[in-house]
Amino acid sequence: MTTTGSPAETGTSTQAAPMRNARSSGTDIALIAAFAALISACAYVGAIPVGGAGVPITLQTFAVMLTGCLLGPVRGFLAVALYLGLGAIGLPVFAEHSSGLGVFTGPSAGYLYSFPLAALLAGFLVKYVAGRQRTRAIVVFACSMAGSVLVIHPLGIAGMKLYFDVSWHEAFTYDTPFWLGDLVKTTLTALIAAEVHRAFPRLLERDRAA
Template sequence: MTDTQTTTDRRVSTTDLALIASFAALIAACAYLGAIPVGGSGVPITLQTFAVMLTGCLLGPVRGFLAVALYMLLGAIGLPVFAEHSAGLGAFTSVSAGYLWSFPFAAALAGFLVKYVAGPRRTRAIVVFLCSMAGSILVIHPMGILGMKLHLDVSFDQALHYDLPFWLGDLVKTTIVALIAAEVHRAFPRLLERDHEHA
């Protein structure tokens, strides 16, 4: 490997790390904003899912997963970056634990769909919307429902009822994610090319 190649790889790696750290901070900032309690489950509506899905749609599956995982690690070690300024390992067994555990996988799925399925069409907001919504429908909501069922010891029907109020907010947040991500990909068409298997 030449010196030029080594320098380029180092630059790419540094850029990846900076993006991962920056988006982890973005998720923390969005979670820190005021939470709105809804329904009877005790799980509040926050901007966490907005930031998580934006992370996946912009960074791709690998860096998106790592950024959300870093955010979760920061909360696990005690930084108050979770909803309602909470922190610690207790958040991973709370009523909202299912949603929290789903975040890195939802970001990875949305990132995978935007990068490999949408491809050059990722500059169209409707395409990004569908990719992001898939992560929400297939990962976030099922895991959130399962988490509430286990924590509250209720039926799946009751847990689904608790989850329903989040859908309207998700539609709004996903729309904003799609609009932002499509514009960013239009401005930086090679952004996802940097999402390596070894970020």
């Protein structure tokens, strides 16, 4: 014999579901905003111009990759996109306290455009490829490095080539000083992200397209 709950119980259950969804959506929005703020803060750390292009070294890439590795592809992409949007409307959240649409046509434009795509790729790899292995730092390191090598550096090089009107080889030499720093930042990203996923194994469960 099949039993069903009383109308009062059914109504309570129906009302509870939207409340849970609302709380979860609020948490997602808070995470996206918090990590956008983290990227903004990290843009100020360092900001040392290097190489022939004078593009500064900051902790931006660390924060971008950590965002993707922790929040997953959807929320990671949205957090970085929010960060770029804040800078575009005039908030001084980019390196060296710069802001505005002009930054998106400058020597570092390629790197900026690459950030949300790199977070998307790293988040996708951590969530869907690494799976339960995302609690291992070496696995997260590989996912984060893929985003850096396949997205950030190629687009950064392309942006400098177009801006300075130089050869691909010369643009690559402008990018070379960033590689050592990226290895350090990627290692830090992997160590932190692996520990967070170990502590919060369900962190990526809600990261999906609405």
